[in-house]
Amino acid sequence: MSRKVGIVGVGQSAFVRTYPGSIRELVFESFREAMKDSGIARTDIDATVVCSAPEYDKQRSPAGVIAEYLGLNPQPTFYAETLCSSSSTGLRLAYSLVASGLHDVVMVIGFQIMSQLTSVESQERMGRGADILWESPFGTMMPAYYAMHARAHMAKYGTTPEDLALIRVKAATYGQLNPLAVYRKPVTLDQIMDPSSFLGAPVAVPLRGGDCCANADGSSCLIVASEEKARALAKKPVWIKGIGAASAPVNLAGRDRLYGLAAAEEAARQAYKMAGITAADIDVAEVHDCFTIAELMAYENLGFAKPGEGRELIRSKETYKEGRIPVNVDGGLLSKGHPIGATGGSQVRTIVLQLRGEAGEIQVKDPVFGLVHNIGGVGLYGNVTILGLE
Amino acid sequence: MSRKVGIVGVGQSAFVRTYPGSIRELVFESFREAMKDSGIARTDIDATVVCSAPEYDKQRSPAGVIAEYLGLNPQPTFYAETLCSSSSTGLRLAYSLVASGLHDVVMVIGFQIMSQLTSVESQERMGRGADILWESPFGTMMPAYYAMHARAHMAKYGTTPEDLALIRVKAATYGQLNPLAVYRKPVTLDQIMDPSSFLGAPVAVPLRGGDCCANADGSSCLIVASEEKARALAKKPVWIKGIGAASAPVNLAGRDRLYGLAAAEEAARQAYKMAGITAADIDVAEVHDCFTIAELMAYENLGFAKPGEGRELIRSKETYKEGRIPVNVDGGLLSKGHPIGATGGSQVRTIVLQLRGEAGEIQVKDPVFGLVHNIGGVGLYGNVTILGLE
Amino acid sequence: MAKNELDTRFTEFGTVSFAAVTRVNDFIGHLENGKLMGTRCVKCGKTFFPPRAQCCECLSAEIEWFEVAGEGKLVGYSTLQYAPTGFTEEVPYTIALVDYGDYKVFGRIDASVPEADLAVGMTLKAAVSRTSNGRLTYVFKRA
């Protein structure tokens, strides 16, 4: 029906606690890598999508200052946002801008600098990320929302805190290998199960420190192109085979269940349908593990495990690199850190490198299809993207 | 090449100084009108694009709460922003989402509530809309930037303050007829030329009160659809014939001229090319008259007048309803007010009503092509959309 | 309506207020009268909690209030050991979702219910209450 769209360049900055520069300078780091990766000229870029979670730094309308800094005028640029899945939304828009014929090459920039706000300013903004009328006045936080999901999952399926801890142990196994990750230390099950340790201390019961990813500063950059351009530009283009998106009510009062994310499930359904494949065809995946429970729910929402059997997958190590369906073998958000707007782009970059066979120490064997699962808010915005070779 | 895309429903709230409700409730007002206008069912809407200028109200990530309120889950929703042209950007994205085949029906919501911030909060945010590193520290404001353009235009072409005042007089002529406008009083040339009057008092020399539009609260809603759906749904679909977008450096230091907006000119070039027509084919236009000088520059950037001859167009009243090229005969931003994110959608609504022959008192005779010119920032984001019958 | 005539009762809701104005400000009046209320569309009968001023189902803006009464079932909950700015003095507290059948209600568990007594599926009832800083809210108590 519409034009085939490929990814021809990927880049990511180091994810760090505190980037010593402005957003435009941080974005440049991943821009440079993506430009060098693609080998294209700046003037080949027809449009730029700039993605972040809003209000974590002080520059309003960042698309303008970033396009200027990267020398991307007079090409159009705009800002797109779905909280933590902003750059997956950006990729979907880039896909549509190319598939529609409006553009041939579109760049997707994701970024976040949270370190320049004071902790109080940052918390105040997080409060206003929920529904400011009906949720924020209760003193809600992301860990607590996900903890409610963990509680519901445990009640329905018998999932245990140990199961969740095993996901963090896996993340740390690979995070140690990722030079761009913010957290590169090993983590043991004992550490997370010990309430007196930093990793075991309760944050929002039943989630502990080790169940939560850390804030970070970082940027990511993707370059997508029409089939014709992709074949001309890229040694080994990676194709967007399926790209699904869905939403759920912000307020949990509008949800029909807490033991899974309906928006993720719906986005996956769309992506599989568009790609013409099933979960069994996925060779490597990046899922949105902002909290350990989020990865566990992803296993089930994406069809890697049947409902309630996600814990079997991690217990049997089937989501390790050598397993049936390797998940987050770059360390995931739990190890890389979560520079909100940059996260989706970083996930896509990992899958692109895997499909090209350029993933180094974490390379899985001959993958053909890879999947990215990127969630905004608490299952508010669900995005699933399937990439493939041919 | 790609699928034809039509507009099948339009809605706008009244533009008011202070809306006595939340953003979701304000958005509902235009949503209801667009739904009734289109006659479609809520479940026909495949995706929603939510547009505003950032940080003028306290709800972060508004797409989520608005989609929930309108009952638009589980369909995808996201936020798009280019300051004052956000809803034109939203329309362009809706076009691409439909033309690419990802969706059949997409809704574009634009809104702004500025009245719930204190004046100090609002000014602080306006300051941060410019480049916070290299412009904001000098104490810049929108009227002053546009005044710099007015000064440059006057120096290059001999344009006078009277010429600018004539544009406000025209706006007020039609604003009186618009029940949704915030400013509905007549304005005379004498008032603007009298420095002791409110309308004549200098704001940023050479611009006076009468040269500036007012803030407002308001919302707009557009429903776009694929050709198949549009023909099935709409009595008289209006088609998106051309849709151009461009950017310019934020900092004026990066611009090659101040007597016109390069991004508007480039966006117009793209839109005319895509539509296969020229400026002479346009029968009615809505241009971004946030300041009188902006409308004058638009005449020239859009090709309605040769460079430097914009003032002839207004002096000869050729942009009045009976003239050669009627511009802003709904009162424009100068009379309607400028609820930033809602403005582009309101402009598109006016042109759609004109093309359908439903514009009432301001109906121009048998228009075939209409144009919308919507600018974000000070010529930072340029958007030109051409609509037509068949 | 001039700015100073705005009905800003909503600022009285919750430990910290983030929003001043909605078209369902009467929610606050009902809380003051000891009632937790949602809205129902007069035209199509759809119920809304949190309350809404307009109905997305049938596009009507004519709503009536109903009381959140009877018992609901606990769907999920979590006790916070850290809290956002403005809430830190209340830690620990427990947020929860309770299912009333036709609608669900998100809020806090009353401090009178120990965390150890909570279990998914148990019955609870909502009651109007005051926050630790004396402002209007509602909580879930033992049914």
Next chain:
Amino acid sequence: MAKNELDTRFTEFGTVSFAAVTRVNDFIGHLENGKLMGTRCVKCGKTFFPPRAQCCECLSAEIEWFEVAGEGKLVGYSTLQYAPTGFTEEVPYTIALVDYGDYKVFGRIDASVPEADLAVGMTLKAAVSRTSNGRLTYVFKRA
């Protein structure tokens, strides 16, 4: 780098500061030494004002500083009768764009130049200065 080690000199720039950290913080050091400076890419020679730490032309991050010297031409200007929060005590003041050929500079006209003396096309020169509240800035003066 820990948060408290951040180079936040940029907060010293302008009447009101909106941003603390950039990779061209040395701009402030140069202002302190009385010099208004931009950057030039060592690899490809492109000049940047405002200064940049990285070159979008050739992707290099190796830059050197150059002084904004000589005369420029006034491209456009406006005198503000109203001002944003934090600047109201300085009203009226005039913002302007000045063209140096290879680059342009945006800033303020020095208060010593009356508005009536200004005209598009006239020559001006930039000079380091202090704001009315004693902070670092630069202004355009008669050439």
